[in-house]
Amino acid sequence: MAHLATAPGPRRRRARERLRVLGFLSPWLIGFTVFFGYPLTATVYFSFTRYNQIQPPSFVGLRNWRYVFTQMPLFGPALWNTLWLVVVMVALRVVFGLGTGLLVTKVKTGAGFFRTAFYLPYLAPPVAATVAFVFLLNPGTGPVNDALTALGVPAPDWFNDPHWAKPSLVLLSLWGIGDLMVIFLAALLDVPKERYEAAQLDGAGPIATFRYVTWPAITPVVMFAVVTGVVQTMQYYTQALVAGKLASGVSVGPGTTVQPGYPDHSTLTVTQLVYSLGFQNFNTGAACVLSLVLFAIAMAAASLLMRGRAGLLGAEDRP
Template structure:
C-alpha cells in the first residue's frame, strides 16, 4: 500500500484508488442525497411558488399578453409605457414608499412601546394583552369598514368627541392630506402581532443585566439604550424586514377605505377605481391588479410587479447589512 502525495488518497501497487476511497465517495454521495431529500419539500415549494412565477413574470414583462391570445414579443415597450406613459405610476409609487417608511417605523415603535407597557404592568396583564391583541384578529375588510365609520367626518364618533371639546376634526379618509395618516392609524390599531413578538423578546432579556445597570446608576432611558435595545435588536430587524415586505403589498385596506369614503356602493359588477381621494390612497399593488385583471394588460402588470420586487429586495439587503445599525457583528 502506498500514499499518493499529490491527492492525499491511498493507492494500491497498480496506482488505482484503494477500496477505502471508493467507500468514502459512496458515503458522501449518500449524505448529499439524504440532504437533498430533507430539502426537497422546500426546493419544490421554492420552485413552484417563487422560482417559476418570477421567471414567468420576467418573461411576460417583454410580451404583449391579454390572457386570451398568444403572447407577442414587444421588447421594452411595456417598460417604456410604465415609466413614461402611465400617469398613476408616480403617485402609486410615492404612496407605497410613504407607507413603507412611515407605517413600518411607527408600527415598530408603537409595538415596542406597547410591549414595554404590558410587561411592566403589575395587575390586569391578561386583560391588556387581550385588549391589544384582539383588533389584530379582525378581518382586514371588517376592520377597515369599522375604522371608516369611526372617522366619518360628518357622523363619526371621533369627530363628535373632538367637536365636544372644541376641536375641529379633519376629514380623515376624505382629505388627501389625511388619508394616508388615517391608514397608518388603522395599522396601529391592529398592532397585536408585533406586541406579542416584542413582549417575548423583552421578557427574554436577562434580569441580571438590568440589576447590574441599576447598580451602576443607570436610569430608565440608559437601561433601555444599553440593555434592552442590544438584546431585542434581532427582533427589531425581523419586524422591520417583514413589515417592509408586507407594506409593499399593501392593497385591501387602502382600496376598501377609499371606496367607502367616496360613497360608492360596492356590489356585483362594480368596477373599482382605486385612489380616492385624488389618488392619495392608490398603491402599486392596486395598479398591478387593475392592469392585470381589469384591463388585461399582463405585460405592464408584470413590469410593476418586478419594480416592487426590486425595491423590496434592495431595502431588505440595505437593512440586513451589518453596518446598517440594526445588526451587530455578533448577529
C-alpha cells in the same frame, strides 16, 4: 492496489449523503420552484410581451417598460404612496409596538387582560377592521369627529381628504399593533434580569437602562420587525382599497369596476395598480413590469437592512 479497491467506498458514501440531504430538502426545493421560481420567471417573460390572458403572448421587447416609466401617469403617485407608507407606517408600528410591549411589562396587576386587549384588534379581519375604522372616522356621522367637535378641535375629513387619507391608514395599522406587541413582549421578557440588577447597582436610570441593557438585547427582534414590515407594507392592498371604496360612497356590486386610489389617488399603491392593470384592464405585460419593480425595491430595502447599514444591529449580531 488495496487503495484503489477501497476508493469507491468513500465516494459512494458521499453520494448517498448528498442524496439524503436532497431528500430532506426536496419539499422546500419543490415549493420554492413551484411557488417562487416559476412565477418569478414567468413574470419576467410576460413583462416583455403583449398578453391579455386570452390570446397567446407576443414579444414586444421593452415596450411595456417604456410605457410604465414614461407614459403611465399613475405610476409616480402609486410609487410615492407606497414608499410613504413603508417609511411612516413601518417606523410608527415598530415604535408603538415596542412602546406597548414595554408598557405591558411594567403592569403589575391585570397584565393578562392588557395583553389580550392590545392583541384582540389584530385578530379582526382586514376588511371588517377597515369598514369599522371608516365608519368611526366618517366626517359626517362618525363618533370620532363628533367628539373632536365637542372638544372644540377641528375635525379632519380623514379618508375623504387627500392629505389625511394616508395618515388615516397609519392610524388603522396602529390600532392593530397586537402582532408586534406580542413579538416585542416576548423579546423584552427574555432579557436576563441579572443585567437589569447590575444596571440598577451602577445607578443607571430608565433611559440608560433601556439604551445599554434592553436595546442591545432586542435589536435582532427589531431588525426582524423592520424587515418583515417593509416587505408586507410594499404589498399593502386590502385596507387602502376598501377604505377608498367605502369613503367614496360608490356602491360596489357584481360587474361594477371602481378605480382605486380615492381620494385623488392619495391611497393608490403599486399593488392596487398591478391588480387594476392585470385583472381589470388585462394589460398583463405592464402589470408584470410593476410587479418586478416592486420586487426589486423590496429586495433592495431588505438587503440593506439585513446588512446592518441602518444601525439596528450591533457588531456582534451582523452577518
